Amino acid sequence: MVKLTIDGTELQVKDGTTILDAALQAGIHIPTLCYLKKLNKIGACRVCMVEVEGNSKLVTACNTRASEGMIVHTNSPKVRKTRKINVELILSQHDSNCAICARSGNCTLQKLSNDLGILEMPFEKQLPKTKWNPDYPLIRDYKKCIKCMRCVQVCDKVQSLHIWDVAGTGSRTTVDVSLNRKIEEADCALCGQCITHCPVGALRERDDVDKVLEALADPDKITVVQMAPAVRAAWGEEFGLSREFATAGRLVAALRRIGFSYIFDTDFSADLTIMEEGSEFLEKLKHRDEETFPMFTSCCPGWVRFLKSQYPDMAGQLSTAKSPQQMFGAVAKSYYASLLNVDPARIFCISLMPCVAKKQECALPVMNDAHAGQDVDVVLTTREVDRLLRAEHIVPAELPEEDFDMPLGIGTGAGVIFGATGGVMEAALRSAYYLATGSNPDPDAFRAVRGMEGWRESEFMLGDTKLKVAVAHGLGNARKLIEALRRGEVSYDFVEVMACPGGCAGGGGQPIHDGEELGGVRGSRLYTLDKSSTLRFSHENPSVLKCYEDYLGAPLSHRAHELLHTDHSAWKMPAEQKNAE
Template sequence: MVNIEINGKSLSVPEGSTILSAAQDAGIPIPHLCFLKDINEIAACRICVVEIEGTQRLIPACNTQVEEGMVIKTNSPRVRAARRTNLRLILSEHNSTCTTCIRSGNCALQTLSHDLNIHYQPYKLQPERSRVDLDAPVVREASKCIKCMRCVQVCDKIQSMHIWDVAGTGSRTTVDVSFNRLLKNTDCTFCGQCVTHCPTGALTVRDDSNKVLRALADPEITTVVQVAPAVRAAWAESFDLAPKFATTGRMVAALRRMGFDYIFDTSFTADLTIMEEGSEFLERFTHRGKYRWPMFTSCCPGWVRFVKSQYPDYTDCLSTAKSPQQMFGAVAKSYFAEKKGIDPHKLFVVSVMPCSAKKAECELPTMKDACGDPDVDVVLTTREMVRLLRSDCIVPTDLPEEPFDSPLGTGTGAAVVFGTTGGVMDAALRSAYYLATSKNPKPDAFSAVRGDNPWKEATFNIPGAGQVHVAVVSSLASTRLLMEALESGSANYDFVEVMACPGGCAGGGGQPIHEGEEWAAERGALLWELDAKSKIRFSHENPEVKTLYSEYLKAPLGKRSHQLLHTDHAAWSVPSQQEES
């Protein structure tokens, strides 16, 4: 332990602690802007400077370790003046049109300006010129960038993609896409982790809400919305709703007030995905010689883009099953449209997803199998849905709970946990066991794949099939480690679940942003609770999925199922593949 003094308070703190962490643990706040624990500790913003007795210059608290006998002042007149000057210099290069910024009210820079009592700007405003490109789901506005480097570090350390980098020199130094490229011309997975960790509105997810509003206002269009499992665990955070009000039923009621004709649960097609993917795994597993191993899940579009660009030789290891989002769109514009007598070309399918990569997925040329139009027309993130609810002055606490519509609105507990790391694997193994044995396992028999560890592995015995070696991984940096282990032969699996975002969809790039906090674990825990409370916990027992097969699809992996629910991952290219060709 090290003995120090902060603002006259004597403290004993662990050796190796930074001044910032020591102060926080003691309940002494030190303002900071660029800092992200264990990710971005480079003291770029100089907002966290403190005064140390006997030291001439001010010291950044975020990356300076405590020393025995240190006497620290976090709010002396000299510190306050320097901190405010540093913040004004940052603001002098920032486009401060807060009223029309998506992050207004949830912006670290805006909050800090209020907290430090910044009411005037003595410096000339010189924001960088923006080159906004709406062709990609992730959008950068250079004029709002504060050069904190968070996006660089998150992309490098958490996702290992190295999309962002420092560009220019001197006063022209900025952060931009590496190698002077447009984002759409890179192998960016569009996971959105850079967006959720950006402290300002410099990085955002493209807003597609106006497309939805136009469809809702068109009397010739029938609007259908599907809501992903992870959204129900996060949508109410922006409304500060108590748990008793933060229900799926109120979310459905709010969407109905917005004017959607039909509101469905993506959990329905998550169950459908399990039927197809589980059947596909058993087919491959019992005919091992025909396939390359392991088989990978294909629900996460960020992961699919990653493997196609970084490890293209493994593309044929992906399950051919579409993601639940895309399965829903295909079923809605075929089975549902026929059942309701609706022209599928007049059916507008909207997805509400925790994910920014889903916006790119629905635009793929291979996702038009139902009627020739895109199976999913528009993807909204959880944040976009919340903004639409607020713009319509909808108060969720005032609404009665309402159920999802039928016949595409029923989901099981197995489907709900699709929204968290380990959930897809857990659900798939439950139904694969049944498909192999005609008996249900215990619902929690595969709990070894659960938890927050970014790379989990387990072995299970499925009678009649044998020992199944599985792995579950989340975050692309962890995925890269797993892929390197596969390539070197140091790891060997039969079935692997990959989710691009840490913690899975619960921590997706479209979820509500909480500055400096990670909420994926809490959201994931809520989804596991919902699974445990569900009356039906096996995808193969979903009554509406059974009806879909009996009335329309006939059987998993059948001709119509293959046409609507499966895809060819090799039929489209990422930018690096296009350059090679």
């Protein structure tokens, strides 16, 4: 333990504690910009500078350790002046046109500038002119990059993909795609974690709201919306609403006022996914000697992109089942079109997703099995949904709850937990147990797969068969799991991987709260919804059963394979394309 004084407050902290953390323990807040706890403590922005008596120079609080007898001043005249100049210098290389920035009102640099009372710029603006592909799902604006290195650190340390790196020298130093590549040439998983960890608007998703507004204005289009499980746990955050108040029903009411034709629940197709994926897994177990295990879940497009690029020889172990998003689109433009008795080409399918990779997934050339264009036409992230509500002057706090439309609006508790890490595994095991034994397990029998540990495993009995399963979230954890599998250190029958920490609840398209990781909190809300659901098994979803009875036939039927399954080898990642050449 060491004793020190910060702004006149004497305190005692553990040896090795930084000045920043020590100050926080005393209730003293030192502003930061580039700092990310446990990830980025490089002091690049020089915003957390403090004065230590006896030192001629100011020091960075984020990476300077507290020492015995240290006397610190966090807001002395010298500190205030230096901090303000440092921020002004950052602003001189930052496009400060906040009125047309996606992060306006939720930008750490904007808040810091306001807090410091910066009302004019004493330095000449010097902005880069590098361009970016506007059609790519992830957008980088070089003019807004403040070189904080957060995107580099989260991609390297959490996701292990090393997509970003420092480029240039001297005054031209910036952050760019690593290895002198264009983003289209990099094996980016499109997880979007670089977006949610950027303190400014240098990174964002491609905005597709205008495409939705155009579809709404077209009288010949039937706009069909699906809402992903994790969206309901987060959409109200930007409106200051509690998770209990910001329900799926309240978002349904908001969407109905905007004018969408039909509003459905992706939980329906999550249940459909379980029927197909669970049946596929049981079929593999019947022919264990002929199959390669583990079977991997295929719901997360970021994870699919990761496996195809990093371990292409294992891509054949992915379930052939499409993600719930893509199953919904195929069903909407086939089964539901027949129920409406309309030309499937008139249906315009919109997904509300917590994910950036979903924008790329819906555009894959193999995702058009309903033969009416792409099965899903547009994907909006949760952030885009909130921007759409604001653009339409919707005040969610004033709305009552309304029900989803039928029949694709019924989902189970098993479907809703798809949005949390371990949820797909748990939902699959619930129904696999029934399909294998003919009776339902306790709905919470497989809760051992829940939790926020990056890689966890468990064993269950499925009738007379012992199953060993694993769950991983975050691509760095996925890499550790895969490497252990390849070394023969572990063996599993079934593995669930989600690209984002916390699963979809912590997805790259969710609302941004700088410095906060809310995947676990949002995931807990989904488990609460599951617990209170009257239906907790995918195989008991009446709309799913009716869909099979009237249209699909049975899980793994010819029509089900045609609409609900895909060939992961039918499209290539950049590295695969390069190797093929």
